[in-house]
Amino acid sequence: MHAYDPNNIFAKILRGELPCYKVYEDDRAFAFLDIMPRAPGHTLVLPKAPARNILDCPADDLAHVAKVTQKIAQAAMKVFAADGITVQQFNEGAGGQVVFHLHVHIIPRKAGVMMKPPASEKEKPDVLAELAKKLAAAIAAS
Numbered sequence: 655m656h657a658y659d660p661n662n663i664f665a666k667i668l669r670g671e672l673p674c675y676k677v678y679e680d681d682r683a684f685a686f687l688d689i690m691p692r693a694p695g696h697t698l699v700l701p702k703a704p705a706r707n708i709l710d711c712p713a714d715d716l717a718h719v720a721k722v723t724q725k726i727a728q729a730a731m732k733v734f735a736a737d738g739i740t741v742q743q744f745n746e747g748a749g750g751q752v753v754f755h756l757h758v759h760i761i762p763r764k765a766g767v768m769m770k771p772p773a774s775e776k777e778k779p780d781v782l783a784e785l786a787k788k789l790a791a792a793i794a795a796s
């Protein structure tokens with residue numbers, strides 16, 4: 655396995671060098687919308703500490719990411735009137751990983767509606783901004 659690359663795109667977002675549509679932050683985790691959502695509200699949760707994926711992430715950071723994943727999934731069910739949530743997480747290229755800072759996908763689902771293919775279409779900035787605002791408010795109120 656390769657070493658962690660501090661210049662990966664999510665590391666730049668975590669350092670504030672690139673913008674994102676933030677929905678949640680605490681001392682150990684950060685969450686923002688996927689700009690190529692597989693469904694509206696598709697969110698990514700990351701540990702703040704450098705980790706390529708679950709294979710090198712300290713267990714406590716991984717456990718915290720799981721707690722935040724649950725919190726966001728619960729809020730997303732309400733705010734997007736979802737019928738379910740798909741949680742995905744990929745490790746290394748062979749496992750489907752494209753960006754090499756550990757992240758968990760939270761994808762709100764409507765019954766009978768297929769997800770778009772991975773990274774197929776960039777969502778409009780105003781749509782992402784509105785969804786992020788709604789989700790962030792629901793998480794803060796939870």
Ligand code: DGP
Binds near residue numbers: 674687757
């Ligand atoms: P994966 O590493 O396979 O779990 O997929 C990476 C995801 O990250 C994919 O759904 C698209 C998304 N993505 C790629 N570049 C950016 C970006 O610059 N900003 C955001 N918010 N998402 C990105």
